[in-house]
Amino acid sequence: MSKEFIIQAIVSGVLMGLIYALVAVGLSLIFGLMEIVNFAHGEFLMWAMYASFWFWVLGLDPLFALPLVAALLGLAGLLVHYGIIRRLLTAPMLAQVCGTFGLAVAMRAAAQYLWTPDFRTITNPLIAGRVQIGPIFIGQPQLVAGAVCLLAFVLLWLFVTRTETGLALQATAQDRQAAAVMGIPTERMSALGWAIGLGCVGVAGTMLSTFFYVFPDVGASFAPLAFVAVALGGFGSILGSLVAGVLIGLVESLGGLLIDPSYKTLIVFGLYLAVVLVRPMGLFGRF
């Protein structure tokens, strides 16, 4: 096996990993704020991809639809929080898991009903083709997707660490009651967490749709990777999601190259089990 293959796999693994990271960070943020795992996360990603696809059908390139999709998903986050999650916060854990799980089932079925199970692709996006750097080739959509996701991550990081609202968000995640005593509207922070979390999914979904098939079950294939990333990075840790997402992208592409492409998902799933059994708090977890 030549060196080029391995470098190629590393580059594409990192680029894919950046997308996983952005999907995972929303999951992590939501869990950090209210200890709820959003089992419908992959389905929101799928809806974001469909949104991007339909904007493209209307004549809007995914790159321009990006802020629109992110805003739509953020709005969906607010709706879900105020419509459903608020009632689940005090419910038993079974209801919390099944609540978002049921939402996932309904969203997937609705997508299949509305848009059929057909695979759809965005053809001729603004950014297409590939670039050659030395001996390796990188698809331009993948490159731009990775860059956009990284940029979104940096913005999120700046927001959380440099603005007052962001600090309030962190405080709420650390200790809800103490934050409430300090006058932070924790309820609104939770809603904000959902809006930001799903907004990130909107960005990731739009970028993913420029080079990946759009179909009702697409979320179900990405969500497990996001769960692994969140467990690996530590539930609630933003930086952890980034590192873990990239790591998973790497493990997946190198595992696919060195072992067997058909087992790359199994390798990632094995990683999850290894992490939760050996180091349940993840790499950067706080508990």
Add this chain to the structure above:
Amino acid sequence: MPSDQARMLEAARAEPLWPKPPAWATALGAVGAAVLLAYPLLITSTFAQHTMILIFLYAVMAQSWNVIAGLSGQISLGHAMFFGIGAYTVGVLDTKFGITPWIGIVVGMLLAALAAVAVGIPTLRLKGHYFAIATLLIGSSVQIIFARWDWVGAASGLFLPLKRGSPWLDFQFHTSKVPYYYLSLAVAVLAFLVVWRLRRSRLGFRLQALRDDADAAASLGIAVARHKVLAFMISGAMMAAAGSFYTQYVLVLDPERVFSIDISIIVVLMTVVGGSGTLWGPALGAALLVPLSEYSRIWFGSTGRTIDLMIYGALIVAICMWRPSGLLSLFAERIRRRAASP
């Protein structure tokens, strides 16, 4: 002189199937049983019989999920793996070795219990969400492995050979659904009795105690991990029995179908809709959701498959929001109140 513990257990075991049945409830129960027994003789439409068979089958599956999630509080999102193990065991034993499915069912249940030990020992000590995610991932891993496993037909699965010998010996009834009806009814009643006995057994009480407060249960000397593994084994074996039966019913199996995430999802939905942890909840959930899915397929044609799932999903969200204890609690409260008042 019996100890306090033994006396309490005795008292709990003496508890009847339902709280002091009023006369109308006993009559209703008797009529219900009679209707269930006479059903295939009165209603000869194969579709109506098929729907009932599925209700019984799903009631078994929901009851199986009820044991691990309802009684011991561990949410499994990969229960299809046990269904698939049961299905593949009868399939492989029949096609490769010509062994009768009657033995296959028992072997499948044993293998599923073994798988439950293998999966359960490392994962059952994980808390709530971590266990749910682990089972979700293990469930789809098992599907991937079977879809690549050439010896068991890889992605195309196995076709069970049609047999012309004795239908009862071969567990294949080609001309009528009536034997399948009674067999599935028997399996459902059996599963029901297992959960009924389990709920009032020493094991059942311990499971419910550690579900409600694991730390308190552990401090009372209950081996939390071992009891959860036991519950997982029972649950897995029940699920495998349903998988074996289903395979004998359709006589074909493939990984896409028997390890489908949809199976894992549906048992969760049925149990939670009906009322998890209760005796009648899973049966109620199956009785509500199976006809919904079967008839929506007729009314809406091929797109019906997703309409039923849309309703399922919305229903489960609504129940989690307003009635986390399930629909059964609507009736149960009323009956209990009436029984309590003289």
